[in-house]
Amino acid sequence: MRRVENGILKRVNALQVGEATLWEHFKQGDEGAYALIYRRYFFDLYQYGKKISDDQDLIKDCIQDLFVKLWHNRENLNQTTSVKYYLFTSLKHKILDVLKSAAIRYKAAEDPLELDMADENAGDEVYDDQREDVLRALNTLSHHQQQLLHLKFNKQRTNQEIAAELGITIQSVYNAVFKALRSLRKQLH
Incomplete structure (x- = not known):
């Protein structure tokens, strides 16, 4: 042995x-x-x-x-x-890191209070252009993807809360949010 x-x-x-x-x-x-x-x-x-x-x-x-x-x-x-x-x-x-940075970029582009601009007036034109680009990209997403992003970032719901509200699995929420963010990222780059 x-x-x-x-x-x-x-x-x-x-x-x-x-x-x-x-x-x-x-x-x-x-x-x-x-x-x-x-x-x-x-x-x-x-x-x-x-x-x-x-x-x-x-x-x-x-x-x-x-x-x-x-x-x-x-x-x-x-x-x-x-x-x-x-x-x-x-x-x-x-x-x-990739998933987190995509979520942060989306949130920063959607919420003007989250943007850190050294000179508020100098950044207005750039911000308006970026906001228009983000809104155009958002409009290319499906209604379901837009709804998920709205719940996740505007309503600040957790994946568990979103899953319960929409009657889907937590993994489905995670996957759909990630795919929507990836699509936005591709369009914005």
Whole structure:
């Protein structure tokens, strides 16, 4: 029994050493190690991302952005014993940052009191143009998407409250709000 346990422990340690060595080679600029990390973890990252968002394009974009950022900052990255855990954590933060920034931009564009303008008079023309752009973009959304955004940002309802009011699941609220914000973001950029 002890022999079997030792064999298992050796394989687990070899895997960890393998990951640590792979990570170290990647940090030193080894493009092969970088490509191997990408190939080894892309599918797992994609599956994990689907637990955070149903938007497949967003997940793929965030994974790509994550790997580009990793490559550019590889020399400053910490050593890790679990590349997979490091990547999962980084992807989660990346997706949540994108979702959060989209919601903040939408709210700032919709609510003039939230805008921080150094000179109120100088920004009036720019603000009017931005407001018109946002209103045009909002008008391209479906009635359901407009209603969700209104409840979420103007009425400041939680996802749970919106789900209860509209008789849909919380996940449906989250997905629909995200898709509406993504559509707005694409139109406004």
